[in-house]
Amino acid sequence: MIHQRRRLRNALLYTLLVIVLVGLVFPVLFMALTSFKSVGEVNRIPPTIIPRYPTWENYPFMARAWDFGLTLRNTVILAGGSGLAATILGAMAAYAFSRGTFRGRTLMYSLLVASMAVPAMVTLGPIFIAYLQFNLLDTHIGLILVFTAGGMPLATLLQFAYFNAIPRELDDAAAIDGAGRFMTLFRIIMPIAMPGVFVSFLLLFIGGWNEFLFVFTLSTSPDTQVLTTKLYTIPPREADYQSSNLDLVATAGMFVLLPLVPLLMLTQRQLVEGITFGAVQG
Amino acid sequence: MAQAKATSAPQSRLQDIFASRYAVFYVLVLPAFLLRMIYTVIPIIQTVLISFTNRTIMGGKYIGLRNYESLTRDATLIGSLGWTLLYTGASAVAETVIGLGIAVLLMQNLRLRWLSNFIMLLPWVVAPMLAAVAFRILYFEDGGILNAILQELGFGNAAVRWLSDAETARFSVIAMTVWKNVSWVALIFMAAIGSLSKEVLEAAAVDGANTLQRFWYVTLPLLKPAIYLVLLLRAMAEVQTFEQIYGLTRGGPGSATKTLALYTFERFFQQLRYGYGSAVNIVLLLLTIVIGAIFAWLLYRSREI
Numbered sequence A: 001m002i003h004q005r006r007r008l009r010n011a012l013l014y015t016l017l018v019i020v021l022v023g024l025v026f027p028v029l030f031m032a033l034t035s036f037k038s039v040g041e042v043n044r045i046p047p048t049i050i051p052r053y054p055t056w057e058n059y060p061f062m063a064r065a066w067d068f069g070l071t072l073r074n075t076v077i078l079a080g081g082s083g084l085a086a087t088i089l090g091a092m093a094a095y096a097f098s099r100g101t102f103r104g105r106t107l108m109y110s111l112l113v114a115s116m117a118v119p120a121m122v123t124l125g126p127i128f129i130a131y132l133q134f135n136l137l138d139t140h141i142g143l144i145l146v147f148t149a150g151g152m153p154l155a156t157l158l159q160f161a162y163f164n165a166i167p168r169e170l171d172d173a174a175a176i177d178g179a180g181r182f183m184t185l186f187r188i189i190m191p192i193a194m195p196g197v198f199v200s201f202l203l204l205f206i207g208g209w210n211e212f213l214f215v216f217t218l219s220t221s222p223d224t225q226v227l228t229t230k231l232y233t234i235p236p237r238e239a240d241y242q243s244s245n246l247d248l249v250a251t252a253g254m255f256v257l258l259p260l261v262p263l264l265m266l267t268q269r270q271l272v273e274g275i276t277f278g279a280v281q282g
Numbered sequence B: 001m002a003q004a005k006a007t008s009a010p011q012s013r014l015q016d017i018f019a020s021r022y023a024v025f026y027v028l029v030l031p032a033f034l035l036r037m038i039y040t041v042i043p044i045i046q047t048v049l050i051s052f053t054n055r056t057i058m059g060g061k062y063i064g065l066r067n068y069e070s071l072t073r074d075a076t077l078i079g080s081l082g083w084t085l086l087y088t089g090a091s092a093v094a095e096t097v098i099g100l101g102i103a104v105l106l107m108q109n110l111r112l113r114w115l116s117n118f119i120m121l122l123p124w125v126v127a128p129m130l131a132a133v134a135f136r137i138l139y140f141e142d143g144g145i146l147n148a149i150l151q152e153l154g155f156g157n158a159a160v161r162w163l164s165d166a167e168t169a170r171f172s173v174i175a176m177t178v179w180k181n182v183s184w185v186a187l188i189f190m191a192a193i194g195s196l197s198k199e200v201l202e203a204a205a206v207d208g209a210n211t212l213q214r215f216w217y218v219t220l221p222l223l224k225p226a227i228y229l230v231l232l233l234r235a236m237a238e239v240q241t242f243e244q245i246y247g248l249t250r251g252g253p254g255s256a257t258k259t260l261a262l263y264t265f266e267r268f269f270q271q272l273r274y275g276y277g278s279a280v281n282i283v284l285l286l287l288t289i290v291i292g293a294i295f296a297w298l299l300y301r302s303r304e305i
Helices: A002-034 A058-066 A068-099 A105-117 A120-133 A140-164 A169-176 A181-192 A194-210 A213-218 A246-257 A260-266 A268-275 A277-281 B013-020 B023-050 B066-072 B075-106 B113-125 B128-138 B145-152 B166-194 B198-206 B211-222 B224-238 B243-248 B260-270 B274-304
Strands: none
Touching: A002 A246, A002 B075, A002 B113, A002 B128, A002 B166, A058 A068, A058 A246, A068 A105, A068 A140, A068 A181, A068 A194, A068 B023, A105 A140, A105 B023, A105 B274, A120 A140, A120 A213, A120 B023, A120 B260, A120 B274, A140 A194, A140 A213, A140 B023, A169 A181, A181 A194, A181 B023, A194 A260, A194 A268, A194 B128, A246 A260, A246 B128, A260 A268, A260 B113, A268 A277, A268 B113, A268 B166, B023 B274, B066 B274, B075 B166, B075 B224, B075 B260, B075 B274, B113 B166, B128 B145, B128 B166, B128 B243, B166 B224, B166 B243, B198 B211, B211 B224, B224 B274, B243 B260, B260 B274
């Protein structure tokens, strides 16, 4: 009797689990499958889920149309550069907040936290006008600065939590050995807190990779376009204006997603740790 | 987020030396702090100032509160404000409820854990613009997959107009947002449930409470702070949503899914009416502050008890 009830319960739970997982994966999975369809198949009614005659041809076509190499390079420069800058500057600030007692400490910390609530759209207008005046529109450095500033609260708070867990005796020992604060931070504290430093960079890198609005408004030429802003440029296909181009749209989407998939698989544990870091300690 | 605790007063000579040389801490903290303030506080002040002008790309002059007077008669703004509230409330609540359900489900020690971890992270790692692309494919109306599946399940020839009917488009947009964020919420709740004291739950089990009772009378009250925290974070994110809605519907059909952020964008960047766009922005900022204050207060109170 009890045995039967447990079996029933498990069957119910697994059914729910499968529904949830299928629901979560389906939009992305269907996009991936659609990218392997031919023009003919993508316009078929009723549509197929799994392509009957899978083809690669959309990938080289879209890569040429997008100048994929340049776009990928821009995205890596932007996400990597800003991720690195924010992680290092954030580590410095986190170290000061963790170890220092100085005037304005609580105020600065609170302002950094509060600034996370400011909608991007509210700051974007004046940034656009200022960039217009200072000739920063359409430059890598201008975009990297915006992204770095955007990632600063996360980089600071996350590393602050990791640094706080390191005993202060280490700092004292380093000071006795004659190490200054910078040396202590970069040679002792950051290496020990490397998991936290890495998680911070990882979250900022993915955030930068996926950002759209700032590049969309502050960049005007292909030289600074990134993958997400290219999602709009779906080239027309010769000689068939009637058909839908969902296969090309899907391929464009795969260009944004695919480079992140290996990263996602390799760093699952770190990502979950980073995502949930604030929840447990409240 | 825990407030930074002041380190204890200097005790040893060593700490005295550090305290006397605290200038170095400013060198450490100011680059990060100033950069962040330059990109948030100064733009906010400028937005306020510009909102009192009729500035366009050609320049403009001070016009006092005229933009704000116009806002009170602007039907698009009123509609956009209402939709932003509906979208924020519906998304945040749905994400929290469903996310909590998924968290509880995944904590039942089922197999497939390796697979579920990867799938849970997938919607989170998808860019908002990419979510819009994926859902544009799903919601395709002339022979799209979602309509085909509905038909297959026996809903007849119901060709749902996912994006071209105003009410349905609103639902479609909320559904996309919930899909994008629900696994993030579930991950937070899994961490929160994992950190709850096992003894309380076991004591309830010993007292004869069944699974459902234990969840309702023990787990849920203990999770209150986490629930308010999630609601706060989600509502603050949802209220300013731009990207995924711009990608999916451009705010349409008509203005049905035009959030305040989209309306600002239209005025400021498409019509280049900086003054009016800034006034809309101020409405968005005030709404963010109000929502933040309400949930921060709830969160604060839930910790007191």
